Amino acid sequence: MTEATAKPFSVEAALKPPRNQWWDVWDQFKTHKGALVGMIVFLAIVFGTLLGPFIWTIDPTFIDIRARNQGMSWAHPFGTDQLGRDMLARMMSGGQVSIAVGLTAMILSVLLGTLIGVLAGYFRRLDGPLMRLTDLFLSLPLLPLLLVMVMLFREPLSRAYGPEMGTFILIVCAIGVTSWMQTARIVRGDVLALKEREFVLAAKSIGTPSRRMITRHILPNVMSPIMVSATLGIANAIITESALSFLGLGFPPDFPTWGRLLFDAVDYIRDYPSRVIWPGLAISLVVLSVNYIGDGLRDALDPRIRGR
Amino acid sequence: MFIFTLRRLLTAIPTLLLISLVIFLLLELAPGDPMANQPLTIPPDVREKMREALGLGEPVHVRYWKWLVQFVWVEPLYLFDSAFGTSFAEGEQRIVSWQFRSPVFDTIWQRMPQTLWVVGMAYVVGVLIALPIGIISAYRQYSWFDQVGTFISMIGFSVPTFFTGVLLIVIFSVELGWFPSIYDTTLVVNSWDTFVQQVRQMAMPVFVLALFNAAQISRFMRASMLDNLNQDYVRTARAKGMRERTVVLVHVLRNSLIPVVTVIALGVPQVFGGAIITEQVFKVNGLGQLLITAIYANDLPMVQTLSVIFAVLIVLFNLIADILYGLLDPRIRYD
Numbered sequence: 340m341t342e343a344t345a346k347p348f349s350v351e352a353a354l355k356p357p358r359n360q361w362w363d364v365w366d367q368f369k370t371h372k373g374a375l376v377g378m379i380v381f382l383a384i385v386f387g388t389l390l391g392p393f394i395w396t397i398d399p400t401f402i403d404i405r406a407r408n409q410g411m412s413w414a415h416p417f418g419t420d421q422l423g424r425d426m427l428a429r430m431m432s433g434g435q436v437s438i439a440v441g442l443t444a445m446i447l448s449v450l451l452g453t454l455i456g457v458l459a460g461y462f463r464r465l466d467g468p469l470m471r472l473t474d475l476f477l478s479l480p481l482l483p484l485l486l487v488m489v490m491l492f493r494e495p496l497s498r499a500y501g502p503e504m505g506t507f508i509l510i511v512c513a514i515g516v517t518s519w520m521q522t523a524r525i526v527r528g529d530v531l532a533l534k535e536r537e538f539v540l541a542a543k544s545i546g547t548p549s550r551r552m553i554t555r556h557i558l559p560n561v562m563s564p565i566m567v568s569a570t571l572g573i574a575n576a577i578i579t580e581s582a583l584s585f586l587g588l589g590f591p592p593d594f595p596t597w598g599r600l601l602f603d604a605v606d607y608i609r610d611y612p613s614r615v616i617w618p619g620l621a622i623s624l625v626v627l628s629v630n631y632i633g634d635g636l637r638d639a640l641d642p643r644i645r646g647r
Numbered sequence: 648m649f650i651f652t653l654r655r656l657l658t659a660i661p662t663l664l665l666i667s668l669v670i671f672l673l674l675e676l677a678p679g680d681p682m683a684n685q686p687l688t689i690p691p692d693v694r695e696k697m698r699e700a701l702g703l704g705e706p707v708h709v710r711y712w713k714w715l716v717q718f719v720w721v722e723p724l725y726l727f728d729s730a731f732g733t734s735f736a737e738g739e740q741r742i743v744s745w746q747f748r749s750p751v752f753d754t755i756w757q758r759m760p761q762t763l764w765v766v767g768m769a770y771v772v773g774v775l776i777a778l779p780i781g782i783i784s785a786y787r788q789y790s791w792f793d794q795v796g797t798f799i800s801m802i803g804f805s806v807p808t809f810f811t812g813v814l815l816i817v818i819f820s821v822e823l824g825w826f827p828s829i830y831d832t833t834l835v836v837n838s839w840d841t842f843v844q845q846v847r848q849m850a851m852p853v854f855v856l857a858l859f860n861a862a863q864i865s866r867f868m869r870a871s872m873l874d875n876l877n878q879d880y881v882r883t884a885r886a887k888g889m890r891e892r893t894v895v896l897v898h899v900l901r902n903s904l905i906p907v908v909t910v911i912a913l914g915v916p917q918v919f920g921g922a923i924i925t926e927q928v929f930k931v932n933g934l935g936q937l938l939i940t941a942i943y944a945n946d947l948p949m950v951q952t953l954s955v956i957f958a959v960l961i962v963l964f965n966l967i968a969d970i971l972y973g974l975l976d977p978r979i980r981y982d
Contacts, residue, residue, distance in 0.1 A: 475665060475669075480957030482923055582807060585809045585927075586927060608828075615813050620810075622807060623810055
């Protein structure tokens with residue numbers, strides 16, 4: 340009965356450009372309410388920190404000692420800190436740094452993880468050594484090592500690139516180098532499975548060189564796990580950066596990030612508890628929304644679930 | 648199984664050696680000078696002698712070898728001596744901390760109980776909360792309990808411990824004044840009052856860590872239960888006329904616990920790492936806080952020893968998780 344169920348042939352339908360698979364992914368993503376809300380919250384926070392300083396034009400480093408330690412008011416919606424700097428402006432500029440660190444560190448860790456995962460999965464000879472390396476990194480005590488790395492390299496890098504840029508490079512590299520292992524493992528597993536598929540065999544039989552094989556046939560097919568681990572990587576990087584800042588080993592004091600603002604506010608926790616709440620809430624909201632987006636993406640990119 | 652365990656134990660040794668070497672070489676780059684806080688009036692030759700007394704005069708590989716011998720041979724001997732009253736380690740040089748001028752392991756033994764009490768208790772509480780939540784969430788999937796449970800576990804998983812800790816301090820110790828915000832280590836529990844005080848000061852750090860652990864474990868528990876609930880053997884068990892209770896709590900739970908137990912084992916060393924931040928928030932002077940102060944003070948022997956201990960814990964619990972997996976699931980055979 341195939342003729343009866345088959346759609347009647349029409350020229351318009353045939354000429355219509357084929358539907359991109361990413362539209363299917365988006366359709367599935369939309370059904371995950373948490374992910375949708377997470378995406379809206381995340382975008383709102385990102386645009387708030389990016390565009391906010393154009394509307395709220397107070398300089399985050401402007402010291403107004405007469406207006407110090409103020410509570411919430413119209414002049415200072417989030418209050419002011421112990422030097423009279425406006426908390427809203429500091430939150431926005433801190434958010435820019437925190438999110439920038441999160442995104443850059445995520446890109447670095449995903450690049451490293453994908454490179455090592457693809458190499459280990461595709462070239463049999465590299466598999467053993469690279470996976471032992473991954474295991475080694477997985478058994479390193481990461482937080483102590485991060486602290487040690489920041490402690491050791493902060494001075495030379497600050498001297499070379501200036502205190503802000505130096506710390507930024509250091510923290511991004513430190514987080515990137517210590518968080519690529521999960522991505523590498525997942526990508527390697529997927530590449531190993533892909534290598535046995537017929538289209539890879541077909542491509543190989545017409546003499547495709549390894550480089551084009553990887554960029555053309557392997558990488559597009561491992562995009563889904565990479566995207567999911569990239570999303571979760573943002574959350575991880577933001578938490579790690581704020582943890583470092585919270586321990587006092589992150590950015591310099593006059594260069595606010597959310598973790599640093601939280602760290603500075605802890606000293607005044609008895610008298611001005613609200614100053615702790617705002618940065619903490621911002622970090623938590625971003626991480627929570629990113630985790631929900633990751634959950635939604637994982638469902639949406641899984642072809643077994645999609646369309647059900 | 649035995650062969651597998653033996654092989655894994657043997658491969659763990661080079662891994663640990665490599666890790667300790669990596670940490671050692673990383674610390675070797677440290678810019679800080681342990682003699683920096685000595686007065687400038689000390690003549691250069693005396694200063695050089697002092698550096699040698701700290702063991703700094705020799706080349707890198709000699710110092711690494713000395714540290715290794717102290718770590719794997721001398722310190723266990725001291726432990727043996729103090730346990731049995733023997734004197735095998737007489738006259739051997741121990742690993743000496745630069746900031747306390749006393750053996751590193753003595754300080755670690757002093758700090759261990761606080762970490763074990765707070766962190767260990769938190770992990771146990773976390774597991775005990777997580778398992779029932781995971782089971783009920785999976786059994787009543789998409790019910791309101793499941794929705795609330797997954798939401799709370801997502802929050803516990805996303806909100807960093809330094810924020811939950813600070814938030815709890817704001818609410819319970821600043822606003823309500825129920826619990827102290829600083830952990831008092833000198834407290835000796837010898838009466839009902841001191842016991843209550845101990846419970847009160849442990850409540851907040853334990854809650855923070857327990858929430859974080861419970862969030863992760865309950866997600867695994869739920870996923871694992873959901874995988875098993877649709878299996879054929881569950882239908883068979885129901886078809887045999889077993890009570891629902893038996894089906895879920897005996898058949899499904901036992902199978903679902905296999906991956907969860909390994910996750911619990913894998914999480915133990917991470918708890919020590921995560922506890923660094925919580926200990927800092929509540930001023931618990933445990934191992935994590937010791938590490939932070941050592942890093943600040945440029946106390947390289949202490950940092951080196953503590954980091955390697957953390958690495959040993961990670962490798963050890965990875966091994967335990969693998970062995971447990973093999974023991975619990977007869978389908979998995981490593982040999």
